[in-house]
Amino acid sequence: xxxxxxxxxxxxxxxxxxxxxxxxxxxxxxxxxxxxxxxxxxxxxxxxxxxxxxxxxxxxxxxxxxxxxxxxxxxxxxxxxxxxxxxxxxxxxxxxxxxxxxxxxxxxxxxxxxxxxxxxxxxxxxxxxxxxxxxxxxxxxxxxxxxxxxxxxxxxxxxxxxxxxxxxxxxxxxxxxxxxxxxxxxxxxxxxxxxxxxxxxxxxxxxxxxxxxxxxxxxxxxxxxxxxxxxxxxxxxxxxxxxxxxxxxxxxxxxxxxxxxxxxxxxxxxxxxxxxxxxxxxxxxxxxxxxxxxxxxxxxxxxxx
Numbered sequence: 432x433x434x435x436x437x438x439x440x441x442x443x444x445x446x447x448x449x450x451x452x453x454x455x456x457x458x459x460x461x462x463x464x465x466x467x468x469x470x471x472x473x474x475x476x477x478x479x480x481x482x483x484x485x486x487x488x489x490x491x492x493x494x495x496x497x498x499x500x501x502x503x504x505x506x507x508x509x510x511x512x513x514x515x516x517x518x519x520x521x522x523x524x525x526x527x528x529x530x531x532x533x534x535x536x537x538x539x540x541x542x543x544x545x546x547x548x549x550x551x552x553x554x555x556x557x558x559x560x561x562x563x564x565x566x567x568x569x570x571x572x573x574x575x576x577x578x579x580x581x582x583x584x585x586x587x588x589x590x591x592x593x594x595x596x597x598x599x600x601x602x603x604x605x606x607x608x609x610x611x612x613x614x615x616x617x618x619x620x621x622x623x624x625x626x627x628x629x630x631x632x633x634x635x636x637x638x639x640x641x642x643x644x645x646x647x648x649x650x651x652x653x654x655x656x657x658x659x660x661x662x663x664x665x666x667x668x669x670x671x672x673x674x675x676x677x678x679x680x681x682x683x684x685x686x687x688x689x690x691x692x693x694x695x696x697x698x699x700x701x702x703x704x705x706x707x708x709x710x711x712x713x714x715x716x717x718x719x720x721x722x723x724x725x726x727x728x729x730x731x732x733x734x735x736x
Contacts, residue, residue: 436478439511442504444471445483446574449493449501501574502592506714509575513718528557529721532568532580535663536601536682537707541581541731548727556720564661565637569593572710578721580710581728583637596709598732603642603703605696606677606684608670613696620696621649628656628675630666641703642678667693707732 447457448468458465476482483497493501533542542560549558561568561577569585571577573592584595605620607613613620613627631654632639646654658675660666666677667684670693677684687693709725711717717725 437475441471441475441478442508444468445475445497446501446504446508448472448484448491449497450570450574450576452490452492454491505574506712509712509715512575528559529579529718529724530559530561530577531724532561532563532571532577532582534565534568534582534680534707535562535661536680537581538562539663540682540685540735541728544731544735545724545728548730549724552723552727554720554723556724558724564633564635566635569710572712575712578711578715578717579725582707582710584706584708585637585710590710592713594711594713595706597706598708598729599706600704601680601682601707602700602705603638603645603678604681604684604700605698606666606670606679606688606693607696608674609691609694611674611694611696613676614694616697620698621646621651624651624676625653625655628658628673629654630669630675630677630679631657631659632678633659633661636661638680638703638705641705645700645703 444457444461447461448454451457451460454465454468454472458468461468472484479496479500481496482494483500484491485494531542538560546558546560561571565580565582565585566589568577568580568582569589572580581598583601584590584597612618613623632642646652658669663679663683666679667687669675670677676696684693684695688695709728
């Protein structure tokens with residue numbers, strides 16, 4: 432029997448603090464005071480008989496007991512949200528919403544075609560697509576804010592409680608504007624990088640370690656002029672206006688290269704290939720519309736990869 436002392440506010444507050452790793456940020460998002468958040472967490476810990484958070488320097492981190500409870504708390508909130516969606520569906524004859532997280536490379540290359548195919552099925556489901564870094568999307572998936580993530584396979588330590596279905600493999604490329612000086616083949620590419628601004632994946636992105644290892648293996652130990660970004664809109668605009676080099680997943684710029692607006696430096700990046708696929712919570716049961724959308728994503732990946 433569920434302990435009657437655990438209320439919805441305990442689960443909601445706990446999941447938000449775990450996601451934000453901050454009582455202050457959780458309080459802001461929940462529109463309550465910090466003392467109220469602290470009190471709610473303490474009430475939950477009293478019911479559970481264990482600490483779910485502990486101090487970590489000036490911040491906090493989740494305990495191993497908290498990690499265990501988070502999986503179930505996130506699932507409980509997701510089930511409740513699905514229940515509310517189902518009632519809404521009956522009331523308004525509307526299909527349940529589907530919330531998808533997608534890496535920028537997937538958003539620009541796979542999802543447009545996948546949505547085109549999905550709309551042909553006429554499920555009338557509401558679809559929300561969120562773009563961001565892989566780690567952020569997986570955390571939102573874990574706590575129930577997303578139903579599905581389409582992105583790169585994360586490390587084993589990040590995949591606990593999640594399942595992954597491989598769709599295709601993608602590699603990193605070095606993109607520049609059409610007519611870039613390095614395209615004439617007269618300069619040694621890697622030795623010339625120090626002379627140009629380089630757009631790098633952010634430190635939190637899943638391909639950042641891949642890029643760093645590749646550069647080091649090719650004798651590039653530092654880049655004095657670099658900008659970290661995951662914004663494909665900024666990357667495109669900056670390349671067209673400068674001689675910058677953009678190190679990015681191929682899918683983000685494939686359309687621009689095909690249109691002739693951007694070009695790829697002749698660098699063999701085959702060793703940077705990594706698996707891209709569908710990630711879900713291992714205990715999740717997809718709705719019928721969600722299953723259809725997953726199938727259209729598979730079809731789009733086969734067509735475009």
